[in-house]
Amino acid sequence: xxxxxxxxxxxxxxxxxxxxxxxxxxxxxxxxxxxxxxxxxxxxxxxxxxxxxxxxxxxxxxxxxxxxxxxxxxxxxxxxxxxxxxxxxxxxxxxxxxxxxxxxxxxxxxxxxxxxxxxxxxxxxxxxxxxxxxxxxxxxxxxxxxxxxxxxxxxxxxxxxxxxxxxxxxxxxxxxxxxxxxxxxxxxxxxxxxxxxxxxxxxxxxxxxxxxxxxxxxxxxxxxxxxxxxxxxxxxxxxxxxxxxxxxxxxxxxxxxxxxxxxxxxxxxxxxxxxxxxxxxxxxxxxxxxxxxxxxxxxxxxxxxxxxxxxxxxxxxxxxxxxxxxxxxxxxxxxxxxxxxxxxxxx
Amino acid sequence: xxxxxxxxxxxxxxxxxxxxxxxxxxxxxxxxxxxxxxxxxxxxxxxxxxxxxxxxxxxxxxxxxxxxxxxxxxxxxxxxxxxxxxxxxxxxxxxxxxxxxxxxxxxxxxxxxxxxxxxxxxxxxxxxxxxxxxxxxxxxxxxxxxxxxxxxxxxxxxxxxxxxxxxxxxxxxxxxxxxxxxxxxxxxxxxxxxxxxxxxxxxxxxxxxxxxxxxxxxxxxxxxxxxxxxxxxxxxxxxxxxxxxxxxxxxxxxxxxxxxxxxxxxxxxxxxxxxxxxxxxxxxxxxxxxxxxxxxxxxxxxxxxxxxxxxxxxxxxxxxxxxxxxxxxxxxxxxxxxxxxxxxxxx
Numbered sequence: 162x163x164x165x166x167x168x169x170x171x172x173x174x175x176x177x178x179x180x181x182x183x184x185x186x187x188x189x190x191x192x193x194x195x196x197x198x199x200x201x202x203x204x205x206x207x208x209x210x211x212x213x214x215x216x217x218x219x220x221x222x223x224x225x226x227x228x229x230x231x232x233x234x235x236x237x238x239x240x241x242x243x244x245x246x247x248x249x250x251x252x253x254x255x256x257x258x259x260x261x262x263x264x265x266x267x268x269x270x271x272x273x274x275x276x277x278x279x280x281x282x283x284x285x286x287x288x289x290x291x292x293x294x295x296x297x298x299x300x301x302x303x304x305x306x307x308x309x310x311x312x313x314x315x316x317x318x319x320x321x322x323x324x325x326x327x328x329x330x331x332x333x334x335x336x337x338x339x340x341x342x343x344x345x346x347x348x349x350x351x352x353x354x355x356x357x358x359x360x361x362x363x364x365x366x367x368x369x370x371x372x373x374x375x376x377x378x379x380x381x382x383x384x385x386x387x388x389x390x391x392x393x394x395x396x397x398x399x400x401x402x403x404x405x406x407x408x409x410x411x412x413x414x415x416x417x418x419x420x421x422x423x424x425x426x427x428x429x430x431x432x433x434x435x436x437x438x439x440x441x442x443x444x445x446x447x448x449x450x451x452x453x454x455x456x457x458x459x460x461x462x463x464x465x466x467x468x469x470x471x472x473x474x475x476x477x478x479x480x481x482x483x484x485x486x487x488x489x490x491x492x493x494x495x496x497x498x499x500x501x502x503x504x505x506x507x508x
Numbered sequence: 509x510x511x512x513x514x515x516x517x518x519x520x521x522x523x524x525x526x527x528x529x530x531x532x533x534x535x536x537x538x539x540x541x542x543x544x545x546x547x548x549x550x551x552x553x554x555x556x557x558x559x560x561x562x563x564x565x566x567x568x569x570x571x572x573x574x575x576x577x578x579x580x581x582x583x584x585x586x587x588x589x590x591x592x593x594x595x596x597x598x599x600x601x602x603x604x605x606x607x608x609x610x611x612x613x614x615x616x617x618x619x620x621x622x623x624x625x626x627x628x629x630x631x632x633x634x635x636x637x638x639x640x641x642x643x644x645x646x647x648x649x650x651x652x653x654x655x656x657x658x659x660x661x662x663x664x665x666x667x668x669x670x671x672x673x674x675x676x677x678x679x680x681x682x683x684x685x686x687x688x689x690x691x692x693x694x695x696x697x698x699x700x701x702x703x704x705x706x707x708x709x710x711x712x713x714x715x716x717x718x719x720x721x722x723x724x725x726x727x728x729x730x731x732x733x734x735x736x737x738x739x740x741x742x743x744x745x746x747x748x749x750x751x752x753x754x755x756x757x758x759x760x761x762x763x764x765x766x767x768x769x770x771x772x773x774x775x776x777x778x779x780x781x782x783x784x785x786x787x788x789x790x791x792x793x794x795x796x797x798x799x800x801x802x803x804x805x806x807x808x809x810x811x812x813x814x815x816x817x818x819x820x821x822x823x824x825x826x827x828x829x830x831x832x833x834x835x836x837x838x839x840x841x842x843x844x845x846x847x848x849x850x851x852x853x854x855x
Binding site: 197226227229230231232233234235236245263264265268271272273275276290291491493 | 544573574576577578579580581582583592610611612615618619620622623637638838840
C-alpha cells in the first residue's frame, strides 16, 4: 500500500487521480430528517425495528409524525451526509439525488450547497413532496428511522451524467438506492460510468433490513461491481447469512474488494485480500444520537482514500468523523472536520 | 403579595383563577426559525443590528438564506416559544398565530401541539408562505434575527375568539405584533376581551428596535392596557428614552403595571408600585445560543404568576427556563421544565 496512490486500485482497475477534478461523487436518496427525542415505548408501539430503517408511505408518515414530539428539521440522506462530511474534511465533493421544489426541497439544496458540495440535480416541479426520514432518538442515543422516499423515487439513470461521475476519484453509492426501483438502475449505470473512466466504485450496504430485501443484488454488487464496500456488523452478516463476523469478513475478502466494516464502540476493521487492519473507535465525551455514525465514518474513510492515504489513516479519519456526529443531534457534522483532523494528519 | 392569588390584580382589575380553564393564552407571530452558526463578518456585511431583529421581505429572505451556512429548522415565534415553555412547566396553555398550509406551517402546528399546547388558528390556504426567522448565531452565542413575517401578517382581530381569551388566567402578547398592521388591532382587541373577563393582560416589548418603531403605541399600552410587562434593559430604556436603567424602571412603576426587567447575566428586576425585587440569573454550564432567552424567562414567570406564586418565585422560574434555553441551539426548551423546576418548587 503506497501513501501516494489514491487507495489501492482494486479489481485490477487503475485509478488516475491526476484526471479527477473531484474527490468523491455521491449518489443517494435525498431526504430531510425530522428528529425527535422519544421513549422506547413509542418505538415498541409502532412495531418498527429499533435501530433500523423502515420504509413508509405518505399516509403512514403523516400518522407517525402526529405521534412524534416536537422535532427538529435538518437535511439528511445517507450518502448526502457522507458527501457533506467529505467536504467538511476539505474534499472536493459532488452529490446527485432528487428533491421536489417545495420548502423542504429548498432546505435540502441550500444546506448541501452551503457546505461547498456541488449539487446540480434538477428539483422536480410535481409528484410527491421531498422525501423525509422521521427519526426517533431514544434515551440510549439509538436512532430508529422511518423513511418516506417521496421525490427521491424519481431519481433515475437519466439523472446520472457520465462526465460528472468520471470527474470523481471515487464514486460512492448508498445501498438504500435499491429501494426505489428506478434508482437501482441509476446505481448500476453510475458504477459502469465510473469504471469506464478508471475510477473507484464504493458503496455502503446501508442497513441489514435493506440487505435482506435486496440480498442477491447486493451479493452481485460486492462480487463484481464494487471496489470498496462499507458495512456494519449486522449488514455484512446479513449479506453472508452468518452469525459469525469473522466468516462474513472472509466472505468479502474472497472477491478482491476492500471492506471497511464498522463495529460501533469496537471501532472498525478494514479487510483486503492481503491484510486485516483493526482501527480503534475515537473517544466520545457524550453519546447523544447515533444518527449518521456510519455515514460519517464513510466520509472520513473516503476523504483519506481519495487522497491516497493508507487504509489505517482512512479508518482513523472515519472514526474521528463518526465520533463527532454521534456527540450531537443530527446526521451532519456540527464542527469543521478539517480542523478536527489536523492533528491526526500532522497539519 | 399573597402566594395564593394568581399574581397581584393590577390596575384594580380582579382576577378569578377559579373560572380559568387555561393558565396562559399567548398571541404572536407564528414563525419557523432557520438557525445557522455564522461569523461576525456576515452580520457586519449584512449591515443588520447584531442582537436585534430586522424585518425583511421575501426577496431579501431568499438572498440572505443563500449567504447562510447549513441550517437547522425549528419552530419558533416569540410568544409561541413562551407558551411552549409554559406547557413544559406543566401549565395549561393556548396559542393563536397564523401560518400557511405549507410544509413549514405544518411543522409549526405539529411542534406546538406536540408540547400539549392547544393551537386552533386556521392555516391559510393562500397568500404568503409561513413566516420564518433567519437567525445568525455568532461565536459569542449572540443571535441576530431577520424576520420574513409571511403568513403571520394575516393574523387579525377576527382570529381572536373572546371566549378563548377569557378562558386564560393571563393573556400574553408579543410586542412584535405591532409590526404587522392588522395584528396591532388584534393585540388591542384581545387585551380588551381579557380585561372584560377580569383577566391579567401581559406583554413583552420584544426588541428595542421594535420599541423605536412603535414607541407611542407601546407607551400607551404600558400606561393604560397592560398589567404585566416584560422587557430587557435596552427595551425599557428605549421606551422611556433614557440611558439610565433606574430611570426607566421608575417610569414603568408610575403606571401601576408590574414590570419584569431582564438584564442578561445580571438576572432580572421585578418592579411593582410597592417593591423592587432583584432576581439572580440561573447558572449556565455552557452558553451556546441566546435565542429564546427572553421568551423562556417570560414562560417561567407567567407559569408561576398564573398559579399565584410570589413574584420572587416567578422570577426564579423565569431565570431557570432562560438558563435552559441558552445552553443549546434553538428557542424552545430541550428539557422538561417541570422536572427542572421541581427542586425550586419543593416538588
